[in-house]
Amino acid sequence: MTAVRPDPFFVGDSPALDFLNSIAAPRSVEIEWLGTGADVLDWLVQSGLLTDEEISVLRDHRHGAALDRAAKDIRAFREEFRSFVGGMSMANQVQDDHPMIEKLNRLMSRGALTLQLAQSETEGFDCQLKHRIQTADDLLPRIAAACAELISEADFTHVKRCEGSGCTLFFRDLSKNHRRRWCSMEVCGNRAKVAAHRKRS
Template identity: 35%
Template sequence: MATTASTNPDGPWFIAEHSALDFINTLARAEKGQHDFLQSDEDVMQWLRHLGLQVNVPGKPGELLASARKLREIIREVVEEKKQGKAVSLVKLNAWLVQAQSHLQLTQDDDGVVKIQRIFQVDTPQRALAPVAEMAAELIAQGQFEYIRQCEHPDCTLWFYDKTKAHRRRWCSMALCGNRAKVARFRAKS
């Protein structure tokens, strides 16, 4: 599942070029400190809907939010370990993956084009987040980590997958940190 670039100031931002990294980026350093874009179960469901997942998760209020925050930290830890060249601790992520219940379904559009769609069971918060865990697993196993980076701005914590042709991307987004760096360089010259 690909994400589209989006830098809505109210966030969350979809600028990482990989959904698992966008999920990590739901906790970001803003000008006034850390900002968590996931403040409610509805925020999590809205993030999942952005991926094209139809989610209405049963459970106690706050349970989906707590599960999402827990999964986000697990993914962040594994990405950081892999990026640092350390042995990757897969136990916690595998515990999420084992809960995934899904099946393939064939669909046909009005033009007769047949497509395969994966349908996830979403009867618990953990199962609702299973697609995110699967995206993280795909990134860890198949991602080219020489192109997975953190933004170079000293006040930014966002991650991205550099899919540019020259692989020289330095900022999470030119609209966010790239512009701040340009302004800072200009002010330093003045």
């Protein structure tokens, strides 16, 4: 019987870090949430980076092969960005000539944005940015935009990797004293407490 894949983790307090966390080994078994093109579409909607409406055209089975190729490119970029984030969390400062800056700008230049009026949740209308998604190649620019937002907004001294044994998840430490240690207190934090209790006993 095939194990049911759990829902993706969204513990990063940043869509870009959640993107890095789209592959993880929460119980020593690696789980890939971007394995296929269909997986990528599902993850993008769950993460809030795109809406069902924006990607609806890609749900057609005719895009299947192109989506799978795009998923491969997205996974490769994820590992590039992981190396970048790992380096920046030690350097604490992003140099303006870092190759990742040029790469993100190049990727984002391929994307198309449009402004649209949409009904406000209160009253009247809001002017909203919409990502024009017409082909599978339009997905990576949206992910690149989220990664660029992290670089422009985050203090990399507060971008951390969970201290849980074997955990690979990243997060932005937005706690008041910047003392967050775990991706989740319910998972890694609790395991650490149990392990510490056993050691004391």
